[in-house]
Amino acid sequence: MRYTFGMRTLREVIADAKERKVAVGHFNISDSTQFDAIAEVARELQVPVMIGVSEGERKFIGVQQAVALVQALRAVGQEIYLNADHTKTIDGIKEAIDAGFDEVLFDGTELKVDENIPKAKEAVAYARASSRDVIVEGELGYIGKSSAVLTEIPEGAGLDKTDPEVAARFVQETGIDMLAPSVGNIHGMLKDVPDPRIDIERILAISTAVSVPLVLHGASGNSDEDVAAAIQAGISVVHINTEIRVAYRHGIEEGLKKNDDVAPYKYLSVGAEEMKEVVRKKLQLFAKNG
Ligand SMILES: [Zn+2]
DSSP states (O other): OOOOTTOOOHHHHHHHHHHHTOOEEEEEOSSHHHHHHHHHHHHHHTOOEEEEEOHHHHHHHOHHHHHHHHHHHHTTTOOEEEEEEEEOSHHHHHHHHHHTOSEEEEOOTTSOHHHHHHHHHHHHHHHHHSSSOOEEEEEOSOOOSOOSEESSOOTTTTTSOOOHHHHHHHHHHHOOSEEEOOSSOOSSEESSSOOOOOOHHHHHHHHHHOOSOEEEOOOTTSOHHHHHHHHHHTEEEEEEOHHHHHHHHHHHHHHHHHOOOOOHHHHHHHHHHHHHHHHHHHHHHHHOOO
């Protein structure tokens, strides 16, 4: 990946957010319309931003294509970074690092901790052997896997909140750069009711036990109050996916209803506008200290 002179690396951006007790927003995309919408709001607010593509999302958009989108804006000076979100295989980790991603998340949450550790370690070794500074995130505790509107909490999700001592051992033994803990958060968001409360005390305990920045996944559906408190307690990156998916789809439906034009840019742009409102509110919230 090409770097514009003077541009901060993702590692520097996150270290700065941790220091200032704010968070970097991480938003997932499936296509370039969503990418443009997120990038535009980040430019307007003059904040760095992270783009995430999970295995399904990057299969759709293309691994190289996702890198090219980010690279195009980096070349003109925007602090925008790319994460290979929820990657379950080492082959997937290697592919993303080779393609030029800034970050990879090895998701071993469906493994036992003792199986998660060697794989996360392998991801770290591959990242360190690359010629670039690639961040490796590890994850502890199952929080569900679907970024969808849910009628109930997925079975088993959020039950095994991350133990601060296990977190410390996990970070120490794997050498990961960031940790995604299970602290009452779930992927997806509940229909009509708020998500369960985030366990702020647990975040504080984990951030005291480990020195690496913490990442809050599945923050769609959580109250602004909870997310702000989570950031003050030690969260440095916040992931939002479901809420922007809902806004994008709703906007496209409205765009299709409004006219029977077949030009995709006409109805997709209505989806982008609705998405931008969500992204703007989230980025403003994450940038506030206290
Ligand atoms: Zn996630």
